[in-house]
Amino acid sequence: MSTVPPLTDFVSTKIAPAKKQPVGLIETKNLSLFYGLKQVLQSVCLPIEAGKITAIVGPSGCGKTSLISTLNRLTDLIPDCRISGRVLFEGSDIHAPEVDVIQLRRRIGMIFQNPAPFPFSIKKNICFPLREHGIKDRKEQTERLETVLRDVGLWDEVKDRLTQNALTLSGGQQQRLCIARALALKPQVLLMDEPCAALDPLSSAVVEDLIAALKEHYTIVIVTHNLAQAKRISDATAFFWSQNGMGRLIEQGGTKQVFEAPQNALTAAYISGVRG
Amino acid sequence: MNRLAPAKNEGFAGFVLWSVAAFIVAVFAWLMADILIHGAAQISWDFLSTAPEKAGRRGGILPILVSTLLIMGVCLLAALPIALGTAILLAEFTPEKSAFGRMVRRALDVLAGVPSIVFGLFGNAFFSVYLGLGFSILSGGLTLACMILPLLIRTLEAGLRANPARDRLAAAALGLSYGASLRHILLPGAAPALLAGLLLGGGRAIAETAALVYTSGYVDRMPGSLLDSGRALSVHIFDLSMNVPGGDQNAYASALVLIVLLFIVNVTTAGIVSRWRKTGLAI
Ligand SMILES: Nc1ncnc2c1ncn2[C@@H]1O[C@H](COP(=O)(O)OP(=O)(O)OP(=O)(O)O)[C@@H](O)[C@H]1O
Ligand SMILES: [Mg+2]
Numbered sequence: 001m002s003t004v005p006p007l008t009d010f011v012s013t014k015i016a017p018a019k020k021q022p023v024g025l026i027e028t029k030n031l032s033l034f035y036g037l038k039q040v041l042q043s044v045c046l047p048i049e050a051g052k053i054t055a056i057v058g059p060s061g062c063g064k065t066s067l068i069s070t071l072n073r074l075t076d077l078i079p080d081c082r083i084s085g086r087v088l089f090e091g092s093d094i095h096a097p098e099v100d101v102i103q104l105r106r107r108i109g110m111i112f113q114n115p116a117p118f119p120f121s122i123k124k125n126i127c128f129p130l131r132e133h134g135i136k137d138r139k140e141q142t143e144r145l146e147t148v149l150r151d152v153g154l155w156d157e158v159k160d161r162l163t164q165n166a167l168t169l170s171g172g173q174q175q176r177l178c179i180a181r182a183l184a185l186k187p188q189v190l191l192m193d194e195p196c197a198a199l200d201p202l203s204s205a206v207v208e209d210l211i212a213a214l215k216e217h218y219t220i221v222i223v224t225h226n227l228a229q230a231k232r233i234s235d236a237t238a239f240f241w242s243q244n245g246m247g248r249l250i251e252q253g254g255t256k257q258v259f260e261a262p263q264n265a266l267t268a269a270y271i272s273g274v275r276g
Numbered sequence: 277m278n279r280l281a282p283a284k285n286e287g288f289a290g291f292v293l294w295s296v297a298a299f300i301v302a303v304f305a306w307l308m309a310d311i312l313i314h315g316a317a318q319i320s321w322d323f324l325s326t327a328p329e330k331a332g333r334r335g336g337i338l339p340i341l342v343s344t345l346l347i348m349g350v351c352l353l354a355a356l357p358i359a360l361g362t363a364i365l366l367a368e369f370t371p372e373k374s375a376f377g378r379m380v381r382r383a384l385d386v387l388a389g390v391p392s393i394v395f396g397l398f399g400n401a402f403f404s405v406y407l408g409l410g411f412s413i414l415s416g417g418l419t420l421a422c423m424i425l426p427l428l429i430r431t432l433e434a435g436l437r438a439n440p441a442r443d444r445l446a447a448a449a450l451g452l453s454y455g456a457s458l459r460h461i462l463l464p465g466a467a468p469a470l471l472a473g474l475l476l477g478g479g480r481a482i483a484e485t486a487a488l489v490y491t492s493g494y495v496d497r498m499p500g501s502l503l504d505s506g507r508a509l510s511v512h513i514f515d516l517s518m519n520v521p522g523g524d525q526n527a528y529a530s531a532l533v534l535i536v537l538l539f540i541v542n543v544t545t546a547g548i549v550s551r552w553r554k555t556g557l558a559i
Pocket of ligand 2: 064065066193
């Protein structure tokens with residue numbers, strides 16, 4: 001598709017000149033992804049601005065989950081998943097052999113569609129990853145525990161039951177715990193795959209407000225089926241569509257522009273709810 | 277009422293089901309009662325703390341208890357790490373449908389069904405003769421380990437595979453190393469399976485006779501080391517009831533001890549594994 005604007009148009013001039021590679025900047029360059037012989041993403045060139053919320057929208061099966069899973073190399077875990085092209089994080093290729101994938105994933109956190117707390121206590125859910133990342137100091141652990149639980153608005157709800165199994169929390173609480181768990185590692189980027197999809201409208205609103213509040217400190221990529229949500233919280237929007245079973249980036253740009261003056265007919269149709 | 281049971285046509289089928297269940301319970305109760313009635317009278321501190329006399333007709337079973345526990349100890353110490361390693365290899369690093377995986381699994385399933393006497397002969401040929409361990413607690417324990425390995429591996433593998441994929445992804449996404457998620461998430465998740473495997477395997481091992489006759493032998497003296505021959509409880513019971521006229525009383529008493537031992541093994545394994553599930557494996 002020719003409507004994809006060149007990279008330089010998108011990288012905001014506010015950030016670009018001062019620091020060459022702002023913290024948390026991600027770019028994919030001609031990224032294609034295959035599961036076995038089946039190609040699900042074709043030549044995606046998507047810059048993701050630092051310190052902004054980028055929404056990824058598009059119909060089911062167009063490869064949104066696959067795309068964000070490449071950004072923290074979670075696709076490494078999927079047998080016979082292969083990618084070509086490059087993913088640059090702060091200017092360097094995350095697939096380069098010298099990259100420490102553990103450090104990469106510490107800096108790029110991920111939230112899944114279904115809340116995935118580990119089957120042990122609330123406290124251990126947050127402290128155990130900290131310990132594994134070398135933060136052994138108990139005091140620091142408890143400080144971070146409280147800070148992140150406050151950040152996600154969970155502290156008052158769980159402060160008396162920190163030793164209880166995290167699976168006893170409600171779905172919305174579990175999702176916020178997962179966000180807290182990711183925040184505790186002090187990442188620069190948060191990848192969120194439909195974080196509100198499994199939640200009721202009230203919890204969904206709570207999580208959405210939380211995401212909007214997190215924007216100040218993190219680069220956020222959020223996959224969502226909820227166009228209204230994308231419109232409300234995101235700064236930039238990327239629209240994907242699958243053609244011949246292959247996901248392609250159709251259009252991307254500032255959220256306002258994509259929603260109000262889409263360049264591509266597909267985008268316009270999808271956004272006005274005619275298709276998808 | 278069980279809501280899943282069909283309401284109609286329950287008459288005959290229900291009768292058959294209930295009679296089968298009642299029959300099984302009755303046989304079990306009869307067995308326990310028989311052992312209790314004949315065995316309980318002999319049980320005393322003396323019985324547990326003295327050596328057998330007159331081929332076991334008189335005296336106690338202390339050396340036999342010690343040998344039994346040593347054989348079990350050797351068996352579990354040898355079997356557990358191998359089972360863990362193999363199960364992890366099979367469940368985590370071998371695609372389910374790969375030729376290698378299928379071959380290993382098939383072989384294990386065949387081995388699990390091999391009669392224990394075959395393991396006894398193998399253990400005798402390999403541990404006792406080839407490795408020169410002779411009739412000893414060590415070769416008995418190792419033979420039992422071989423015998424329960426297939427079962428342990430298969431149950432553990434199934435337990436590991438049953439871990440939800442989302443836990444693995446969530447762990448990886450937090451930058452946890454594979455070892456960390458294995459120790460804290462995947463293995464505790466497989467704990468119920470490990471428990472089941474240990475109970476089945478441990479139960480089979482502690483009650484084993486045929487495999488031990490050829491490997492740890494008959495000697496009913498107190499073992500001085502793992503290289504001494506030692507008589508296991510089940511071998512003792514077998515010997516008393518088959519070869520020693522007038523040994524029935526002590527055979528019953530030994531059987532009662534064996535059953536209590538099985539019970540203790542069950543309860544402690546359940547306890548350990550449930551603790552482990554709560555806290556994660558601290559290595
Ligand atoms: N592990 C896998 N192996 C093979 N094919 C896969 C795998 N995961 C996803 N796919 C296929 O890749 C395509 C894209 O899947 P993906 O999950 O990325 O879509 P999505 O845009 O996130 O969809 P949804 O909005 O429903 O979550 C789909 O056709 C899917 O069937
Ligand atoms: Mg998806």
